[in-house]
Amino acid sequence: MGLKKGVEVKQASGKLGVLLPGMGAVATTFIAGVEAVKRGLAVPIGSLCEMGTIRLGKRTDGKVPALRDYVSLAGLGDLCFGGWDIFPEDMFQAAGKAGVLERSLLDQLKAPLEALRPMPAVFEQAWVKKLSGTHLKKGANKMVLAEQLMADIQKFKKDNGCDRLVMVWCGSTEIYREPSDVHASLAVFENGLRDSDDNIAPSQVYAYAAIKLGVPFANGAPNMTVDVPALQELARNTKTPIAGKDFKTGQTLIKTVLAPMLKARMLGLEGWYSTNILGNRDGEVLDDPESFKSKEVSKLGALEHILQPEKYPELYKDFTHVVRINYYPPRGDNKEGWDNIDIRGWLGYPMQIKVNFLCRDSILAAPIVLDLALWMDFASRAGMAGIQEWLSFYFKSPMTQAGLYPEHDLFIQLMKLKNTLRYTRGDELITHLGAEYYD
Ligand SMILES: NC(=O)c1ccc[n+]([C@@H]2O[C@H](COP(=O)([O-])OP(=O)(O)OC[C@H]3O[C@@H](n4cnc5c(N)ncnc54)[C@H](O)[C@@H]3O)[C@@H](O)[C@H]2O)c1
Numbered sequence: 001m002g003l004k005k006g007v008e009v010k011q012a013s014g015k016l017g018v019l020l021p022g023m024g025a026v027a028t029t030f031i032a033g034v035e036a037v038k039r040g041l042a043v044p045i046g047s048l049c050e051m052g053t054i055r056l057g058k059r060t061d062g063k064v065p066a067l068r069d070y071v072s073l074a075g076l077g078d079l080c081f082g083g084w085d086i087f088p089e090d091m092f093q094a095a096g097k098a099g100v101l102e103r104s105l106l107d108q109l110k111a112p113l114e115a116l117r118p119m120p121a122v123f124e125q126a127w128v129k130k131l132s133g134t135h136l137k138k139g140a141n142k143m144v145l146a147e148q149l150m151a152d153i154q155k156f157k158k159d160n161g162c163d164r165l166v167m168v169w170c171g172s173t174e175i176y177r178e179p180s181d182v183h184a185s186l187a188v189f190e191n192g193l194r195d196s197d198d199n200i201a202p203s204q205v206y207a208y209a210a211i212k213l214g215v216p217f218a219n220g221a222p223n224m225t226v227d228v229p230a231l232q233e234l235a236r237n238t239k240t241p242i243a244g245k246d247f248k249t250g251q252t253l254i255k256t257v258l259a260p261m262l263k264a265r266m267l268g269l270e271g272w273y274s275t276n277i278l279g280n281r282d283g284e285v286l287d288d289p290e291s292f293k294s295k296e297v298s299k300l301g302a303l304e305h306i307l308q309p310e311k312y313p314e315l316y317k318d319f320t321h322v323v324r325i326n327y328y329p330p331r332g333d334n335k336e337g338w339d340n341i342d343i344r345g346w347l348g349y350p351m352q353i354k355v356n357f358l359c360r361d362s363i364l365a366a367p368i369v370l371d372l373a374l375w376m377d378f379a380s381r382a383g384m385a386g387i388q389e390w391l392s393f394y395f396k397s398p399m400t401q402a403g404l405y406p407e408h409d410l411f412i413q414l415m416k417l418k419n420t421l422r423y424t425r426g427d428e429l430i431t432h433l434g435a436e437y438y439d
Pocket residue numbers: 021022023024025026027084085086087098121122123124128131169170171172173174202203220221222246247248249250280281282285360361362364365
C-alpha cells in the first residue's frame with residue numbers, strides 16, 4: 001500500500017482527468033451528477049469526499065473538519081472526463097438511453113454531456129457475450145491495442161491540459177475466469193499481450209495501459225482485472241495505486257452492515273437468500289451465466305469472511321447463502337432486492353429478518369466513482385502504490401495482499417479509511433478506547 005506516516009502530500013492543483021472505460025449507466029450518472037453539482041442544481045449526496053467529516057483528537061476537543069478541508073483533494077471544478085465505449089453515442093445520448101436521470105435535468109446539462117464522446121474501445125465479445133459493439137479499435141495484437149490506449153491517454157491529458165489522471169473501470173462485467181499462467185508475472189503477461197493470449201481480458205489491456213503510464217486504476221466491476229500478480233508487479237514498478245473490486249452499492253452494502261450485527265451479538269445464521277430484479281444493460285449482461293458467475297463469486301465472499309464459520313461453528317457452520325439476479329426489463333435501473341435471513345437466537349429459537357431494498361443502481365454507484373477518483377488521486381500524490389486496501393469501504397470484494405483475508409464490515413472499513421488519512425497527516429489514530437475521559 002506504501003502508506004507513510006506524516007507524509008508530505010503534493011497539493012491537488014490543476015486539472016484531474018477521470019478516464020472511464022465503459023460509459024454506460026454508472027459513468028453517465030456520475031458525470032451528469034458532477035456537472036449538476038458544479039452548477040448548483042444538486043447536492044453530492046452519497047459522496048464521503050464531498051459530505052464527510054473526520055474527528056480529530058478527543059471527543060471533547062470539538063475538532064471535526066470536513067474531509068475535504070483535512071486532506072487536499074481535487075475540486076469538482078477541476079475534474080474533466082473522458083473514456084471509451086463500444087458504442088459511439090455521446091454522453092447526452094447515452095445518459096438518455098440509460099434512463100436513470102430525468103430528462104428535465106439532462107436537458108440542463110446538454111452542452112457538457114454532448115461534448116463528451118467515447119473513444120473507440122478495446123473489446124472482445126468472448127468476454128461479454130451479450131454485447132456486440134461497433135466502436136472498436138483494431139490492432140495486430142493486444143500489445144498494439146494497449147499502445148493505442150496509451151496514446152489515447154496521453155492525448156487526452158494534453159488536449160485537456162490535465163495535471164493528473166485516474167482511471168475507474170465502469171465497463172460491463174466480463175465472464176468469470178481464474179487467473180492463468182499468462183498472469184503469473186509481468187514479463188509473461190507482456191509476451192501474452194504480443195501473442196494476443198485468449199486469457200487476457202479487455203479490462204486487463206486497459207489496466208496495463210493505465211498502470212504502465214502511472215495512472216491509478218480502480219475496478220468497479222467484478223472482473224479479475226488487476227487481481228493478478230502481473231499487473232500488481234507493474235503497479236509496484238511504476239508506483240501506481242490500484243484498487244478493486246466491484247462497487248459496493250445495494251444488497252452487499254446492506255449485507256456488510258447486518259452480518260456484523262449478527263456476529264457482534266452472537267446470533268446464529270441458518271441461511272441468507274438474496275434475490276434481485278434489474279432491467280438495465282448491466283442486468284442484461286449479467287443474464288449470461290458466465291458474467292453472472294463473476295458477480296456471484298464477488299457477492300458470495302462477504303458473509304463467509306464476516307461470520308468466520310470456522311471460528312464459530314455452533315453459529316455459522318453450513319449456513320446456506322444464495323444470490324440471484326434476474327433480468328427484468330420493466331424496472332430499468334431501479335433494482336429491487338429482497339433478502340430473507342433465517343437467524344437463530346437464545347436456545348436456538350428461529351427468527352427471520354426480511355429486507356426489501358427498492359434502490360437505484362447507478363444513483364448508488366455514481367458517488368462511489370467520484371470518491372474513488374478523488375481518493376486514488378490522493379493516494380498517488382501521497383506516494384501510495386499497489387493495492388489500496390484502505391478503500392475496501394467501496395468494494396464488494398476488496399483486494400488485499402496475498403494471504404490476507406479481506407475486511408468486509410462497513411464500519412471497520414470506514415474506520416480504516418479515516419485512520420489512513422489521520423496516519424498520512426501524522427495525527428493520532430482514533431481507537432475509541434476512551435480511557436482518557438475517566439482518568
Ligand atoms: N450500478 C451498480 O450498482 C453497480 C454496482 C457494482 C458494480 N457495477 C458494475 O459497474 C459496471 C457498469 O455498470 P452499468 O450499470 O453502468 O452498466 P452499463 O451496461 O450501463 O455500462 C457499461 C458500459 O460498458 C461498455 N463496455 C463493455 N465492455 C467494454 C470495453 N471493453 N471497453 C469499453 N466499454 C465497454 C458497454 O458498452 C456499456 O456502455 C458493470 O460491470 C457493473 O456490474 C455496477
